[in-house]
Structures are given as structure tokens and as C-alpha cells.
Ligand SMILES: O=C(O)CCC(=O)C(=O)O
């Protein structure tokens with residue numbers, strides 16, 4: 161009985177304490193910020209990077225834009241036939257899902273509990289609301305795409321030379337996810353060491369539910385989840401993801417930031433800062449796919465092992481273009497199961 165009362169009172173008590181406490185502006189810790197987010201010259205940032213001679217964009221220009229806006233679009237950086245081959249693999253994996261232990265989340269089927277592909281009906285994996293987790297662990301081609309040199313050059317400058325590609329999602333349709341920033345969920349030991357690449361596997365159509373984002377929102381004051389600071393902790397945070405979303409829409413409006421919609425083509429990519437507010441638009445035409453591969457990156461300093469590695473200090477890893485990709489310790493048999501990518505040529 162006493163425990164019941166305590167449990168019932170815990171939340172109102174913490175909420176009251178939170179509301180009475182002096183409000184501070186929360187932010188990432190300055191000392192551990194990626195160099196580009198500090199008050200240093202871009203010369204210093206670029207000096208740490210080897211820029212391949214065939215880089216199809218001006219790195220300095222992109223970094224200037226990144227600092228101001230919290231995202232960049234890199235045009236025509238990926239071989240489009242790789243993206244076709246990659247999507248063929250995804251389709252084949254769904255068709256033969258009974259052979260795959262990689263997991264997926266499907267809205268209103270398993271929701272927040274990642275479930276092996278082999279335990280999810282094929283029709284659901286092919287439908288709206290499905291996302292395949294960490295497909296890069298299963299596919300060599302996915303690893304090659306996520307570490308393509310034109311992506312890596314930019315990310316080395318935006319995060320640090322020692323990178324890890326550590327989480328990915330495959331979507332056939334828009335996620336229709338409300339506004340959010342990624343750092344409260346996609347966590348590492350250093351919250352600011354986070355960036356993501358949004359890689360379309362087809363040209364994006366306006367009615368398919370394009371990605372949307374708020375330019376410059378990475379510089380706005382951070383949401384206070386209450387009890388858990390800027391990170392979201394289930395069962396501990398006083399505020400929930402819906403309140404976070406409302407806060408972001410409101411503060412972006414207050415600062416006069418207009419929502420932008422991403423209509424890019426296969427071969428182009430968007431890279432966003434871990435602090436950029438973004439989401440997936442509503443699907444206007446449910447026949448329309450929006451095939452995409454979303455990859456999250458951090459630094460080896462912040463993410464020294466696989467996020468599911470609990471008992472050891474390190475994880476086995478693969479290295480692609482100098483980027484560390486940890487093997488998933490909970491699913492080693494599926495690592496590199498889909499091998500086609502090893503023969504891809506540009
Ligand atoms: O592609 C989308 O609709 C949103 C994806 C996203 O926000 C994420 O993976 O962090």
C-alpha cells in the first residue's frame with residue numbers, strides 16, 4: 161500500500177519540484193562538442209581531413225552552411241545503381257524474411273519492441289509503418305553505401321576523423337514521425353557526437369510524405385525532459401515525446417523558422433546535425449513509396465563499442481573507408497549475410 165502511494169505521488173512530486181526549480185538553458189557540453197560546432201576557424205576543422213581529389217562539393221562551403229543551418233544536401237554523390245542494387249536486396253530480404261534475424265519495428269504490430277524479420281508477416285514488412293533496424297549489419301552493400309567516401313569526407317569534418325556508422329533504418333514509406341531531434345534517443349557517451357544521412361533510394365515525390373526539417377533549429381535552446389536533462393529516459397523523464405514535439409514546433413515558429421520539405425533525387429543525400437528538428441510528413445498518396453536508408457553516425461570516442469554490447473569493453477568491428485562499423489553482438493550469424501555488395505563497382 162505504502163509503495164502504491166509512493167508510486168502514485170512520484171510523478172506529481174517531481175513535476176512540482178521541476179516547475180518550482182530555477183530554469184537553466186540546457187545545451188550540449190561545450191568542451192566535448194565536435195570541433196566544427198566550437199568557436200574555431202574552418203581552416204582548423206578542414207586541416208584534420210584528407211579531402212579526396214574527386215570530391216564533388218566544396219567542403220568549406222558545405223561546412224559554413226552546416227554551421228548556420230544544421231544540415232547539408234550533397235548532390236549526386238552516390239552511384240544510383242548501388243541504390244537500385246541495395247533496394248533489390250531489401251526486397252529480397254523481405255520476400256525471404258524467414259531467413260533473417262535482423263529486426264524491424266511495425267506500427268501497431270510490435271511498436272516499440274524490435275522483432276526478428278522472420279516473425280513478422282511479409283505484408284506488414286512491405287507496408288506503411290514498417291522500419292528495418294540496422295540492416296547494415298546484414299548487408300555488405302549497405303555498409304559500402306553508408307561509408308561512401310563522399311559521405312565520409314563531410315562527416316569527418318562535421319564530427320571527427322575517427323567515425324563510427326552505428327545505427328541505421330530502412331523505410332519503404334514515410335515514417336510520418338512528428339517533429340523531433342535525434343540526440344535524446346540515438347544516444348552515445350557524448351550527446352553532441354551525432355549526425356545522420358538520409359539516403360533516398362528513389363526520387364522523392366511531394367505526395368509520398370517527404371522528410372521535413374527546420375533549418376537552424378540545432379542552435380535553439382534544448383528541451384528539458386525533466387529529471388533526465390536533455391536526454392529522454394523512459395520511466396524517468398517527466399515529459400514525453402509528444403510534449404517534446406510540441407515544444408519544437410512552437411519554438412521554431414517563435415523564432416520564425418519555416419519548415420522545409422526535402423525533395424531530392426536518387427544519388428543525392430541530406431546530412432543532418434544531431435540537433436536538427438525534423439520528421440516525416442504525412443503520406444498524401446498511400447500508393448507512393450519513399451524508399452530510404454537512414455544512417456546514424458558518431459565518433460569512436462563517444463561510441464567505443466556496439467550499443468548492445470553490455471558485458472565487454474569493446475566490440476568486434478568491420479572497417480570501411482576508415483569508418484568503424486561494430487558487429488551486432490546479439491546477432492552475429494546475420495553479419496554480412498547479404499554479400500552482393502562486395503562486387504559492386506562504381
Ligand atoms: O525518414 C523519416 O521519415 C524520419 C527518419 C528519422 O527521423 C530518423 O531516422 O531519425
Ligand SMILES: [Fe+2]
Pocket residue numbers: 340341342438
Ligand atoms: Fe530522426
